Amino acid sequence: MPDSVLVHSPATLSNLGCGFDVLGLALAAPYDTIRLRRTATPGVCIRHLDGYNLPTDPTRNVAGVALLALLREVPEEIGFEVEITKGIMPGSGVGSSSASAAGAVVGANALLGNRFTKMELIDFAMAGEAVASGARHADNIAPAIFGGFTVVRALEPAIDIVALPAPPMWVAVVHPQIEVKTSESRKVLPAAVPLGLAVRQWANVAGLVSGFLTADYELIGRSLDDYIVEPARQALIPGLAEARKRALAAGAIGGGISGSGPSIFMLNKTEAIAQAVGEALGSVFAELGIEFKTYVGPVGTEGAKVICES
Amino acid sequence: MPDSVLVHSPATLSNLGCGFDVLGLALAAPYDTIRLRRTATPGVCIRHLDGYNLPTDPTRNVAGVALLALLREVPEEIGFEVEITKGIMPGSGVGSSSASAAGAVVGANALLGNRFTKMELIDFAMAGEAVASGARHADNIAPAIFGGFTVVRALEPAIDIVALPAPPMWVAVVHPQIEVKTSESRKVLPAAVPLGLAVRQWANVAGLVSGFLTADYELIGRSLDDYIVEPARQALIPGLAEARKRALAAGAIGGGISGSGPSIFMLNKTEAIAQAVGEALGSVFAELGIEFKTYVGPVGTEGAKVICES
Numbered sequence: 001m002p003d004s005v006l007v008h009s010p011a012t013l014s015n016l017g018c019g020f021d022v023l024g025l026a027l028a029a030p031y032d033t034i035r036l037r038r039t040a041t042p043g044v045c046i047r048h049l050d051g052y053n054l055p056t057d058p059t060r061n062v063a064g065v066a067l068l069a070l071l072r073e074v075p076e077e078i079g080f081e082v083e084i085t086k087g088i089m090p091g092s093g094v095g096s097s098s099a100s101a102a103g104a105v106v107g108a109n110a111l112l113g114n115r116f117t118k119m120e121l122i123d124f125a126m127a128g129e130a131v132a133s134g135a136r137h138a139d140n141i142a143p144a145i146f147g148g149f150t151v152v153r154a155l156e157p158a159i160d161i162v163a164l165p166a167p168p169m170w171v172a173v174v175h176p177q178i179e180v181k182t183s184e185s186r187k188v189l190p191a192a193v194p195l196g197l198a199v200r201q202w203a204n205v206a207g208l209v210s211g212f213l214t215a216d217y218e219l220i221g222r223s224l225d226d227y228i229v230e231p232a233r234q235a236l237i238p239g240l241a242e243a244r245k246r247a248l249a250a251g252a253i254g255g256g257i258s259g260s261g262p263s264i265f266m267l268n269k270t271e272a273i274a275q276a277v278g279e280a281l282g283s284v285f286a287e288l289g290i291e292f293k294t295y296v297g298p299v300g301t302e303g304a305k306v307i308c309e310s
Numbered sequence: 311m312p313d314s315v316l317v318h319s320p321a322t323l324s325n326l327g328c329g330f331d332v333l334g335l336a337l338a339a340p341y342d343t344i345r346l347r348r349t350a351t352p353g354v355c356i357r358h359l360d361g362y363n364l365p366t367d368p369t370r371n372v373a374g375v376a377l378l379a380l381l382r383e384v385p386e387e388i389g390f391e392v393e394i395t396k397g398i399m400p401g402s403g404v405g406s407s408s409a410s411a412a413g414a415v416v417g418a419n420a421l422l423g424n425r426f427t428k429m430e431l432i433d434f435a436m437a438g439e440a441v442a443s444g445a446r447h448a449d450n451i452a453p454a455i456f457g458g459f460t461v462v463r464a465l466e467p468a469i470d471i472v473a474l475p476a477p478p479m480w481v482a483v484v485h486p487q488i489e490v491k492t493s494e495s496r497k498v499l500p501a502a503v504p505l506g507l508a509v510r511q512w513a514n515v516a517g518l519v520s521g522f523l524t525a526d527y528e529l530i531g532r533s534l535d536d537y538i539v540e541p542a543r544q545a546l547i548p549g550l551a552e553a554r555k556r557a558l559a560a561g562a563i564g565g566g567i568s569g570s571g572p573s574i575f576m577l578n579k580t581e582a583i584a585q586a587v588g589e590a591l592g593s594v595f596a597e598l599g600i601e602f603k604t605y606v607g608p609v610g611t612e613g614a615k616v617i618c619e620s
Contacts, residue, residue, distance in 0.1 A: 195502060198538070
């Protein structure tokens with residue numbers, strides 16, 4: 001067993017299109033880089049090597065809480081020393097906190113001889129994610145652990161994740177620097193939805209899963225539309241409708257709000273299209289006078305992984 | 311082009327598990343047998359060679375209305391003479407009217423040199439189905455035309471059906487001879503559903519589609535559960551809960567209400583299990599003193615097809 005590991009843990013998209021709370025997708029980049037060392041001292045000690053000023057108290061840090069949850073299942077008296085270099089900007093809407101939580105437990109598991117299953121790692125990482133989001137969610141954690149395209153089929157009575165391959169695609173994301181509080185983006189959600197609209201939504205979910213599994217890009221594009229959550233949240237994201245319009249004109253397959261916003265993602269067949277789509281997305285916010293960042297990267301087939309150990 | 315064709319058109323399951331109004335599955339048997347001849351006389355002339363006393367006025371017969379819809383798109387002055395032998399008992403909950411409508415238009419298309427696409431045939435057949443059910447639905451029509459496992463992703467603005475392969479499975483169906491009026495089974499549906507329940511439902515839809523496409527029987531079994539429609543309709547079908555319990559004990563993968571009931575279907579890995587499950591389903595209604603019929607047949611990979619022509 002190694003004493004020290006270096007882990008890359010990827011950005012992810014959650015609430016993918018029509019798949020609110022269920023469908024997620026891993027990117028190959030950006031990613032967080034996490035070094036973990038096994039220590040004889042019990043507990044977790046965290047250092048951030050980035051400038052984001054995140055909490056280092058392990059009970060308030062997503063990676064820390066995830067590791068503490070894992071350590072509760074470890075009979076040995078050990079601990080972890082953790083150095084995190086965030087490649088994913090916090091609040092960017094591409095699963096920043098999930099990447100740290102998932103990467104930390106994947107690294108810790110390697111230091112423990114890989115004794116835990118991926119489902120157990122998801123459980124630990126969700127405890128960390130809950131610190132950031134206030135709720136146990138797996139829709140970013142699942143693709144961060146498994147890579148590719150994931151279905152969170154159930155969390156109760158047992159965690160049931162379906163990990164599926166995704167066809168080659170490039171993701172373009174724009175992160176407008178406007179604050180959308182998670183509490184606010186929750187509050188606008190409807191308590192109930194008309195049955196007919198719910199049926200249209202799960203018809204699209206069925207189409208989207210079929211499209212991913214048969215690598216049918218046109219079907220993916222037709223199926224991404226979200227009839228329930230995006231209409232409720234679009235008022236929180238100025239420029240969303242125009243951004244979609246320009247992205248589609250630039251050749252995107254389709255897209256929507258990333259996570260709970262304000263980031264917007266678009267799926268694309270090639271890197272060249274994704275670059276053009278990223279520019280198209282950015283142009284909307286430039287015109288609105290809103291600062292923004294864009295990311296372009298391929299869909300990631302792998303989840304968080306140990307890239308070297310010693 | 312042939313002057314006369316003989317068509318087999320299969321029974322189908324609709325509202326498959328969690329996939330209300332969206333997911334369907336074709337059986338290989340039972341099926342309707344339909345002979346169609348092209349005539350120089352315009353219009354449609356129907357004879358039933360079975361004892362079900364169905365209407366033969368083409369404007370009131372599902373096959374007749376479907377053929378009249380098709381003929382409106384045919385510039386030639388022609389008509390069809392149709393003989394229908396129903397192998398699928400009307401009202402049995404396995405797509406009896408859809409089989410006749412789908413078989414009729416598939417046969418007519420063969421007599422016209424296959425000039426229409428499958429999507430167009432679905433459109434014509436839906437017109438026929440509407441005579442029986444009062445609404446344009448494609449969830450039995452789609453598997454009757456395509457075979458296998460189907461997703462009705464959308465009917466508007468265009469009909470969009472995703473036809474997918476289904477892994478080898480055997481279906482057991484019990485048809486208790488109790489009347490459940492379509493109007494009644496519609497009336498009990500909720501107008502709106504809590505968002506959390508809708509999310510659980512589309513998580514299962516995503517799991518079910520994944521399970522079919524990856525031939526994962528366990529995943530199919532876990533994903534079939536319907537949180538919305540079956541709870542609303544179960545009071546209309548005495549014995550449903552007990553039937554499911556006995557079917558699962560006999561080895562069924564899972565199942566639910568077939569169509570809008572009162573029939574119940576169960577999916578099974580083998581013919582032997584399906585036979586045992588059919589008996590288990592029947593035993594519940596025997597004890598309740600309710601007449602019933604059971605059907606056992608393999609999933610059908612083909613939709614309605616011409617089996618001979620002259």
